[in-house]
Amino acid sequence: DAGVIQSPRHEVTEMGQEVTLRCKPISGHDYLFWYRQTMMRGLELLIYFNNNVPIDDSGMPEDRFSAKMPNASFSTLKIQPSEPRDSAVYFCASRGLGSYNEQFFGPGTRLTVL
Amino acid sequence: AQSVSQHNHHVILSEAASLELGCNYSYGGTVNLFWYVQYPGQHLQLLLKYFSGDPLVKGIKGFEAEFIKSKFSFNLRKPSVQWSDTAEYFCAVNAFDYTDKLIFGTGTRLQVFP
Numbered sequence: 001d002a003g004v005i006q007s008p009r010h011e012v013t014e015m016g017q018e019v020t021l022r023c024k025p026i027s028g029h030d031y032l033f034w035y036r037q038t039m040m041r042g043l044e045l046l047i048y049f050n051n052n053v054p055i056d057d058s059g060m061p062e063d064r065f066s067a068k069m070p071n072a073s074f075s076t077l078k079i080q081p082s083e084p085r086d087s088a089v090y091f092c093a094s095r096g097l098g099s100y101n102e103q104f105f106g107p108g109t110r111l112t113v114l
Numbered sequence: 115a116q117s118v119s120q121h122n123h124h125v126i127l128s129e130a131a132s133l134e135l136g137c138n139y140s141y142g143g144t145v146n147l148f149w150y151v152q153y154p155g156q157h158l159q160l161l162l163k164y165f166s167g168d169p170l171v172k173g174i175k176g177f178e179a180e181f182i183k184s185k186f187s188f189n190l191r192k193p194s195v196q197w198s199d200t201a202e203y204f205c206a207v208n209a210f211d212y213t214d215k216l217i218f219g220t221g222t223r224l225q226v227f228p
Contacts (some may be wrong), residue, residue: 013116013195031214033216042218042220042221043158043204043218043221045215045216048214049192049216050214055214061210075117088166090156091158093158095214100146100163100165100208101146101190101208101214101216102146102163104157104160105150105158106156106157107156107157108157
């Protein structure tokens with residue numbers, strides 16, 4: 001099992017640029033979660049999907065953030081335009097049926113916006 | 115609203131010392147409980163979990179946690195820490211009948227000195 005895969009692992013961009021983060025959940029998992037981790041705010045849930053449908057996006061900070069899950073094996077988190085305060089580590093996690101809500105985390109994408 | 119409190123923000127220990135990290139949650143219904151560990155520069159990994167049954171749960175690397183329902187607590191323990199236990203530890207709770215989300219505590223940073 002390859003686990004949750006995220007790309008890129010590191011991203012450095014300039015303010016105003018579009019950033020796209022990618023996630024491949026564990027095969028067979030039907031839930032996918034996007035988190036953001038910063039020193040100041042800790043681990044925050046941004047959005048989660050069930051069977052490719054967004055269920056709760058109340059954690060998305062503002063309209064500059066959007067997330068999609070076009071199929072069961074792929075999700076994107078997009079920031080447009082990016083700002084320096086978006087600098088953080090973004091984690092994707094997935095969960096399967098019958099797992100009692102245990103989530104499996106990917107390695108994260110470290111985003112730096114200059 | 116559900117919440118998770120980790121009262122110890124930063125713990126410093128010498129090798130072989132005993133460890134106990136506190137975790138309290140606020141939810142009166144059925145819960146699933148987790149401790150995750152994040153080693154420096156890495157993603158979150160599951161340390162142990164409680165769903166039902168024996169309230170004393172054993173995890174990887176010699177860690178254990180005890181669920182005390184009357185105290186709404188799920189404290190993490192290890193009798194003798196090692197330098198390699200240096201990491202950040204997150205308690206997480208799922209209100210089983212209410213939401214798919216995991217509510218994370220703010221984390222406890224553990225530093226173990228040789």
